[in-house]
Amino acid sequence: MIDRFRLPLAVDVEALRADLIRLGDAGWTPHFNRDYYDGDWSGLVLRAPPGHGDSLYTGGGDGVWQDAPAMDQCHGARALLEQLGLDVRSVRLLRLGAGAEIKEHRDYGLGAREGEARLHVPIITNPSVAFRVRNRPVDMRPGEIWYLDLGQPHRVHNAGPTDRIHLVIDVAANAQLRTWAPFDQVDPEVQRVAEILNATSPETSARNFAAFRERMLSDAALHVELAAIRDRRLFIEETVRLGVESDLPFAEAEVETALIDGRNRWNQPWS
Structure with a gap:
């Protein structure tokens, strides 16, 4: 199976950047997996299980999802989710600070084989961000949407002078998504x-x-x-x-x- 694929969809990245301006610097939460990173790896929850709106953890909730308060300020993100028309689960903004590094790890249970797909939408990035899945770099640019199989080993290093911020969307790997991403294609x-x-x-x-x-x-x-x-x-x-x-x-x-x-x-x- 493939471990990466750029979806053939356009994104209004300026609308997503406007979301970041409205949100400001308040409410960003350090990632809970402290053993997996050095530097600033933090996020804002936009959609989560009920009662989990202040946690970056995407599990729990018995399959029930709802928008967190921060989503009210994210008109661009909400419009993108409506454009996708997918079975949306978790939605987060994840920030990797300048000089920060996420060490190699797997997000077990996440991937098309398990019926769930993670989409990354770069909003702010720089040429010195190295995102590797199975050690091979993924060149993601603002305004693109990428499926990544992060059940595979992956790591990220932001060696640049600016923060990297992605909109990260977990969705069901259903028939609609499969019309865009050929999961079963041989790598x-x-x-x-x-x-x-x-x-x-x-x-x-x-x-x-x-x-x-x-x-x-x-x-x-x-x-x-x-x-x-x-x-x-x-x-x-x-x-x-x-x-x-x-x-x-x-x-x-x-x-x-x-x-x-x-x-x-x-x-x-x-x-």
Whole structure:
């Protein structure tokens, strides 16, 4: 399945920015998952379960949702929701401050497979915001609407000088949404890598992996990129993908063996 898709819809981003001006700086709540970020990651609730209008947590409520008081000032957001015509659940404004970082994590139970989709609408951003899903960057610009499968490992770093603010909308992954987002489409990047690996012999795979390991030791950026991945399965897949990008295709088994060998060496008693 795909993990990202830009919906073919236009957004009145100036109306959303007018919402932010009316809301001002009051009422922004720090995100509750303190272990997952450094810096300012905060938000305003626009739609939530009854009695949860002051919490960024999107669970609870037994499937009942209602607008929070802040929605009364968000004419642009309300118009966008009406334009979408979807089964809307949670709606929040999420702000990632300048220099802030959200560490790699998964939002379990969220994704088209589970019947729920998260849409991101950038309102204010800058070129130095790096939003990665399964370690691959998603280039989202103001006025666009993106479906992201955030049940997959993802992380964000705002290395720019200004805050990044997105309107984040959780909706049912129903038939209407599926007319816009082909959830069941094979990820073209995964397919491309698989085709290249199928054409690579075991002998070439072993040589290429040895060469890739040498390259990683001398390439600081590559080392940092892989070191940021916490999920073991994703680490293996991304090491393979980056090998393909480096014209050094090798099989996942090469990485698996290296990881096991590294752990065994670590566990050996000191001599």
